Amino acid sequence: xxxxxxxxxxxxxxxxxxxxxxxxxxxxxxxxxxxxxxxxxxxxxxxxxxxxxxxxxxxxxxxxxxxxxxxxxxxxxxxxxxxxxxxxxxxxxxxxxxxxxxxxxxxxxxxxxxxxxxxxxxxxxxxxxxxxxxxxxxxxxxxxxxxxxxxxxxxxxxxxxxxxxxxxxxxxxxxxxxxxxxxxxxxxxxxxxxxxxxxxxxxxxxxxxxxxxxxxxxxxxxxxxxxxxxxxxxxxxxxxxxxxxxxxxxxxxxxxxxxxxxxxxxxxxxxxxxxxxxxxxxxxxxxxxxxxxxxxxxxxxxxxxxxxxxxxxxxxxxxxxxxxxxxxxxxxxxxxxxxxxxxxxxxxxxxxxxxxxxxxxxxxxxxxxxxxxxxxxxxxxxxxxxxxxxxxxxxxxxxxxxxxxxxxxxxxxxxxxxxxxxxxxxxxxxxxxxxxxxxxxxxxxxxxxxxxxxxxxxxxxxxxxxxxxxxxxxxxxxxxxxxxxxxxxxxxxxxxxxxxxxxxxxxxxxxxxxxxxxxxxxxxxxxxxxxxxxxxxxxxxxxxxxxxxxxxxxx
Amino acid sequence: xxxxxxxxxxxxxxxxxxxxxxxxxxxxxxxxxxxxxxxxxxxxxxxxxxxxxxxxxxxxxxxxxxxxxxxxxxxxxxxxxxxxxxxxxxxxxxxxxxxxxxxxxxxxxxxxxxxxxxxxxxxxxxxxxxxxxxxxxxxxxxxxxxxxxxxxxxxxxxxxxxxxxxxxxxxxxxxxxxxxxxxxxxxxx
Numbered sequence: 001x002x003x004x005x006x007x008x009x010x011x012x013x014x015x016x017x018x019x020x021x022x023x024x025x026x027x028x029x030x031x032x033x034x035x036x037x038x039x040x041x042x043x044x045x046x047x048x049x050x051x052x053x054x055x056x057x058x059x060x061x062x063x064x065x066x067x068x069x070x071x072x073x074x075x076x077x078x079x080x081x082x083x084x085x086x087x088x089x090x091x092x093x094x095x096x097x098x099x100x101x102x103x104x105x106x107x108x109x110x111x112x113x114x115x116x117x118x119x120x121x122x123x124x125x126x127x128x129x130x131x132x133x134x135x136x137x138x139x140x141x142x143x144x145x146x147x148x149x150x151x152x153x154x155x156x157x158x159x160x161x162x163x164x165x166x167x168x169x170x171x172x173x174x175x176x177x178x179x180x181x182x183x184x185x186x187x188x189x190x191x192x193x194x195x196x197x198x199x200x201x202x203x204x205x206x207x208x209x210x211x212x213x214x215x216x217x218x219x220x221x222x223x224x225x226x227x228x229x230x231x232x233x234x235x236x237x238x239x240x241x242x243x244x245x246x247x248x249x250x251x252x253x254x255x256x257x258x259x260x261x262x263x264x265x266x267x268x269x270x271x272x273x274x275x276x277x278x279x280x281x282x283x284x285x286x287x288x289x290x291x292x293x294x295x296x297x298x299x300x301x302x303x304x305x306x307x308x309x310x311x312x313x314x315x316x317x318x319x320x321x322x323x324x325x326x327x328x329x330x331x332x333x334x335x336x337x338x339x340x341x342x343x344x345x346x347x348x349x350x351x352x353x354x355x356x357x358x359x360x361x362x363x364x365x366x367x368x369x370x371x372x373x374x375x376x377x378x379x380x381x382x383x384x385x386x387x388x389x390x391x392x393x394x395x396x397x398x399x400x401x402x403x404x405x406x407x408x409x410x411x412x413x414x415x416x417x418x419x420x421x422x423x424x425x426x427x428x429x430x431x432x433x434x435x436x437x438x439x440x441x442x443x444x445x446x447x448x449x450x451x452x453x454x455x456x457x458x459x460x461x462x463x464x465x466x467x468x469x470x471x472x473x474x475x476x477x478x479x480x481x482x483x484x485x486x487x488x489x490x491x492x493x494x495x496x497x498x499x500x501x502x503x504x505x506x507x508x509x510x511x512x513x514x515x516x517x518x519x520x521x522x523x524x525x526x527x528x529x530x531x532x533x534x535x536x537x538x539x540x541x542x543x544x545x546x547x548x549x550x551x552x553x554x555x
Numbered sequence: 556x557x558x559x560x561x562x563x564x565x566x567x568x569x570x571x572x573x574x575x576x577x578x579x580x581x582x583x584x585x586x587x588x589x590x591x592x593x594x595x596x597x598x599x600x601x602x603x604x605x606x607x608x609x610x611x612x613x614x615x616x617x618x619x620x621x622x623x624x625x626x627x628x629x630x631x632x633x634x635x636x637x638x639x640x641x642x643x644x645x646x647x648x649x650x651x652x653x654x655x656x657x658x659x660x661x662x663x664x665x666x667x668x669x670x671x672x673x674x675x676x677x678x679x680x681x682x683x684x685x686x687x688x689x690x691x692x693x694x695x696x697x698x699x700x701x702x703x704x705x706x707x708x709x710x711x712x713x714x715x716x717x718x719x720x721x722x723x724x725x726x727x728x729x730x731x732x733x734x735x736x737x738x739x740x741x742x743x744x
Contacts, residue, residue, distance in 0.1 A: 412600070415610070420586065423589075426576060434566075436558055
């Protein structure tokens with residue numbers, strides 16, 4: 001390849017892709033919606049953070065792609081990437097001035113095109129500024145790429161940490177307000193966004209933390225491994241107890257809003273762990289999983305609510321009953337799909353999920369199931385006169401449920417049954433040829449997963465007090481599959497992390513609500529590209545990687 | 556149902572290796588032992604003494620089997636990362652874990668060079684000598700077939716052509732005709 005083209009070809013290629021992505025992001029209104037929240041007060045909004053981060057990412061990719069990686073070429077390609085991206089945005093703005101884009105793109109407002117995209121500078125100066133900004137971004141990124149790896153890591157994580165703190169201020173604010181002196185809160189946060197000194201102190205704090213870990217980290221790790229087994233166990237127990245204590249006091253230290261978020265995450269952890277058994281262990285892709293959630297909730301509603309059957313049971317009596325029905329439904333669904341695999345299984349189970357939703361919605365069954373008006377007045381759990389009414393109390397019920405389900409999953413995982421499931425996941429024919437009864441083991445997996453979902457349904461119904469068919473649509477199933485994949489298929493901590501990331505974060509960032517599935521999609525694609533095993537994969541894989549390396553080194 | 560056949564004491568391996576790739580070597584063997592484990596669902600969740608003991612014994616047995624096939628140092632590696640020859644032996648260990656009376660090996664030396672083939676032949680011989688199980692072998696490499704078989708059955712287009720000791724088979728005109736052609740049969744006489 002002639003050297004002269006290498007100066008710009010990578011930059012322009014990536015810049016075109018990046019430019020189109022940024023234009024689309026602007027046109028769907030993402031940047032405008034996100035501008036309503038400040039990351040650093042009066043300096044930069046979330047929309048602009050996203051906008052700049054995308055620009056930096058594009059330039060960084062261009063720098064990384066450059067071959068051969070001569071410093072000058074890296075920088076020039078990075079500049080070209082920034083410039084090309086900016087050029088696309090300039091084109092969009094010029095187009096927006098001459099043609100009424102709002103005929104097709106209702107989000108292409110004047111404010112977006114002539115103010116937000118150009119950082120508040122209007123007219124042709126804004127266009128010039130945009131091009132210059134593109135170049136400067138490219139230049140900075142190019143230089144940044146040439147820095148040593150440790151410096152890059154420190155800067156990147158510290159920047160990301162500050163941005164994250166700004167974005168998640170609603171999580172940080174109650175933590176600071178309830179647990180620390182007001183001075184810290186005033187130092188870090190304004191009513192909307194971080195303060196400048198707050199952002200800088202977070203940046204420095206994270207940078208120092210990373211630097212000290214990279215210096216001392218190995219020593220600490222070796223020290224840990226050098227400890228005798230017994231001492232390790234003691235420290236682990238202390239750690240677990242501390243964690244448990246934090247979990248137990250959390251709702252009262254974090255306030256109502258965070259408790260609400262945590263209960264929602266908890267319900268999804270329950271659902272996720274159940275589906276993790278079906279999908280993660282046994283490898284049966286079940287897209288109708290929400291049906292068991294619905295069955296749990298509806299059985300609870302029927303037996304505890306005065307509305308339809310007027311049984312008025314207590315919630316404690318309803319739990320085993322609902323879970324039993326969930327398991328029964330799981331087994332009954334399992335029977336017809338025993339012979340199905342992969343895609344066929346996914347579609348058949350998806351149909352089952354829809355059937356349940358349509359049944360509870362139908363007018364024919366309205367006298368028995370409430371139809372579209374749902375069932376109300378579901379009992380709240382009570383112990384000796386103490387009523388679990390708000391999210392802060394229900395939280396404990398959910399924690400108890402999660403602990404139970406985690407415990408059961410963990411015991412099953414490395415047992416005879418867990419191994420049979422994993423063998424079926426890997427190769428059904430061979431598993432059978434090794435003596436594993438596919439029928440009983442599949443039904444066991446379906447039943448266990450459905451039981452967990454029904455438990456989640458019970459708590460869900462009791463928490464919100466009244467249930468409607470539309471709470472049980474197919475997106476719930478899809479969300480659960482996504483969070484399992486995101487966290488790491490077959491991994492118990494992965495499900496918890498995945499639920500926190502995919503269910504908890506969007507609750508904290510209500511601006512995301514509209515773009516939730518777009519963000520899910522992007523997150524999953526990025527995940528599959530850079531970390532296909534998930535955020536927190538199963539222990540075996542990590543352990544094996546290390547041993548594999550060690551063996552490879554000795555061979 | 557294949558799972559019932561295993562319970563009757565017949566186990567098999569595959570011509571194209573079919574291990575559980577994302578399970579570790581020891582887990583593969585433990586899956587083979589599934590039919591002989593009796594832990595119940597509830598017992599597993601409560602981790603009763605019976606379940607604990609059974610798991611410990613199973614693990615010891617699995618390690619013994621891995622040692623028997625020379626894989627004891629690789630117990631915790633994912634089976635997909637094992638070298639080819641190791642995978643073959645692991646597959647046999649998994650089949651042995653079902654405690655078969657009859658072990659069927661489907662072309663166990665497929666894709667091996669002559670050194671590896673010899674090692675595999677010795678290994679198969681040791682299976683019979685040490686464990687005292689009957690081995691049925693499907694193989695077309697003459698060196699393997701003639702080297703370790705006691706009784707050979709020759710098939711031609713799915714029909715049984717001849718059965719006998721290696722020496723008888725070597726001299727059987729029908730076999731020679733079917734596999735080497737008519738002219739060769741005449742020459743041999």
